[in-house]
Amino acid sequence: MLYGTRLRALALLTAVTLTAGFALAFFYAPMDADQGFMQKIFYVHVPLAIVALCGFVFGGIMGIQHLRTREQRYDLRSYVAIHLSLVLGAGVLITGAIWAKASWGHWWVWDEPTLVSFLIVFLLYATYQPLRFSIEDPERQARYASVFAVVAGAFVPLNFLAVRLAQSYTHPRVFATTNGGLPDKMKLAFYVCLLGMAALYVTLWKYEMASKHTSAQLRSLRRKLGGEDDVAPRGRTAAPSLGTSR
Amino acid sequence: MTDTLPDNTGYVAAAYLVFFALVLIYVVIMAAKLSRFERELSELNELADRHLDESREQEAVRT
Numbered sequence: 617m618l619y620g621t622r623l624r625a626l627a628l629l630t631a632v633t634l635t636a637g638f639a640l641a642f643f644y645a646p647m648d649a650d651q652g653f654m655q656k657i658f659y660v661h662v663p664l665a666i667v668a669l670c671g672f673v674f675g676g677i678m679g680i681q682h683l684r685t686r687e688q689r690y691d692l693r694s695y696v697a698i699h700l701s702l703v704l705g706a707g708v709l710i711t712g713a714i715w716a717k718a719s720w721g722h723w724w725v726w727d728e729p730t731l732v733s734f735l736i737v738f739l740l741y742a743t744y745q746p747l748r749f750s751i752e753d754p755e756r757q758a759r760y761a762s763v764f765a766v767v768a769g770a771f772v773p774l775n776f777l778a779v780r781l782a783q784s785y786t787h788p789r790v791f792a793t794t795n796g797g798l799p800d801k802m803k804l805a806f807y808v809c810l811l812g813m814a815a816l817y818v819t820l821w822k823y824e825m826a827s828k829h830t831s832a833q834l835r836s837l838r839r840k841l842g843g844e845d846d847v848a849p850r851g852r853t854a855a856p857s858l859g860t861s862r
Numbered sequence: 863m864t865d866t867l868p869d870n871t872g873y874v875a876a877a878y879l880v881f882f883a884l885v886l887i888y889v890v891i892m893a894a895k896l897s898r899f900e901r902e903l904s905e906l907n908e909l910a911d912r913h914l915d916e917s918r919e920q921e922a923v924r925t
Binding site: 638652653654656657660661664703704706707710711714715717718816820823824827830831834837838841842 | 870871873874876877878880881884885888892895896899902903906909910913
């Protein structure tokens with residue numbers, strides 16, 4: 617068995633939490649007085665966005681660890697975290713566009729700070745893979761990628777703060793302190809969805825990490841059994857190389 | 863349920879479908895990688911067996 621029982625338990629926990637969260641969103645949380653049924657998109661869109669942004673910050677933290685210790689495993693962790701956050705980020709943009717169309721009648725609104733700022737963050741991170749790919753030397757690639765992850769990771773909370781301070785409040789605020797905020801039933805459903813989404817992120821991150829480690833071990837094993845000739849050259853790649861895979 | 867429900871159901875369904883499709887695609891790609899690893903692992907097992915047989919034959923010739 618390549619992937620341990622802990623990953624299986626985590627996957628099960630994710631499935632249960634997400635199912636419970638969506639069930640609460642549809643059958644327990646009350647209908648929004650203003651938006652009606654379409655507000656249910658909130659329970660998938662917002663947790664997805666929060667988890668994706670936290671993933672970018674986590675990638676930055678792993679980048680700091682890599683720059684401090686020069687250990688390849690931190691670069692790999694940073695790479696997988698950013699890669700996964702980009703996938704979730706694409707989901708945030710698509711679900712956000714659907715919600716915008718349902719709510720405002722337009723797929724995209726350019727004068728809305730939350731939407732545009734998320735797009736900027738997404739496009740910034742979209743350059744991460746090409747940046748890695750453009751550098752051939754694995755050591756230098758990992759170092760530059762870590763610097764990028766740290767700087768971009770610091771930009772994420774700053775960007776969030778800037779949007780909160782912005783004057784335009786067209787976008788619905790999740791935890792507004794004035795004019796009420798979320799009712800308790802909605803809050804509970806939202807928190808369970810957020811927990812489920814976080815669990816999904818951790819599960820997929822661990823899954824991909826396990827996959828990368830297994831790939832490196834297989835490569836190393838092939839080299840030991842068949843010699844250097846039996847291992848295809850790694851070639852230029854954006855993915856980090858673990859010590860055993862080189 | 864409100865009167866607006868039929869008009870918005872499609873959008874809500876689409877948003878959730880996008881999410882599930884994204885996760886499904888990711889898991890399918892990972893599953894494809896997993897099956898490739900298993901294939902490689904069995905190849906390496908065969909290679910290891912061949913190496914073992916060869917070393918046994920060499921041992922037998924020497925004795």
